[in-house]
Amino acid sequence: MGEKILIADDEKDILSFLKDSLLEENYVVMEASNGEEAIQKAKSQPDLILLDIMMPHKDGLEVCREIRNMVHCPIIFLTAKETEQDKIQGFAAGGDDFVTKPFSIIELKARIKAHLRREKRKASQGKSRLIFDDLIIDLTEKTVYCKNQPVLFTKKEFHIIELLSMHCGQVFSKEQIYEKIWGYDAVGDASGIAEHIKKIRQKLTAAGVVKNHIATVWGVGYRWEKI
Known part of the structure; x- marks a missing residue:
């Protein structure tokens, strides 16, 4: 089927x-x-x-x-x-x-x-978890946990978190994020990435994450920081 x-x-x-x-x-x-x-x-x-x-x-x-x-x-x-x-x-x-x-x-x-x-x-990717203090990113479950409580993200929001956290410290432009997550064959542009980042930050803060793991590199893009 x-x-x-x-x-x-x-x-x-x-x-x-x-x-x-x-x-x-x-x-x-x-x-x-x-x-x-x-x-x-x-x-x-x-x-x-x-x-x-x-x-x-x-x-x-x-x-x-x-x-x-x-x-x-x-x-x-x-x-x-x-x-x-x-x-x-x-x-x-x-x-x-x-x-x-x-x-x-x-x-x-x-x-x-x-x-x-x-x-x-x-x-098909293997099971893996990324841990940043009280923040756990489960790459298999596609779930983020703060202090062992799940934080709900949309599919695209999670994939942005996944991309940045798996390449900690590396700066990605909005265009790179869009291409890697939406795909090269997608019709659209990177103009909505900033809104996705904003919502991710808001949800993490509401869940009790004090540290801002997604840093803005002005004029370039975004990077994930361990802090």
Whole structure:
């Protein structure tokens, strides 16, 4: 049985077309026609979600924010518009990629496969933990602990922590962070990285982490510090 993909879109023609196209690739397909239904279907832990931004009841951004701490799979936004502000909001909500309507089904399938391959590579990595005083980063569980209590991060937030902490002291520019986490084949830019860093810092502080492990190197980027 293939990977499980949730498609959330209120346009019946697009929903049907995407379902048929993905069934041809032997994926298991679930459907949702509005935001509330998408949230309920996401509880079944799909391997990837195609999420339309403009939907009734709750739009794709609201849905993404609500499910991001519940699911860790890639989320690809389907959108009729793709401005820089849309991308910033989408990445901040926890999205991984954008595909603009009308889209090429061949390109969309390629993006889906690329994201799923990336997830398999990450899952195959050996068990390891990074420890910084009271802060523990479990690379296998994809979880951060402060004083043995889990701190909830979105998938992208955790991958930023993972990248920086595994290369302690090394400075990464916003562009490097974006390319390493979103991938070279992603459509977008690094403009949302600062917002992700801000949220990571806020969550760590709220969890009781006193030290600021993510240092800003002005004009260059960010680095992880043991302190």
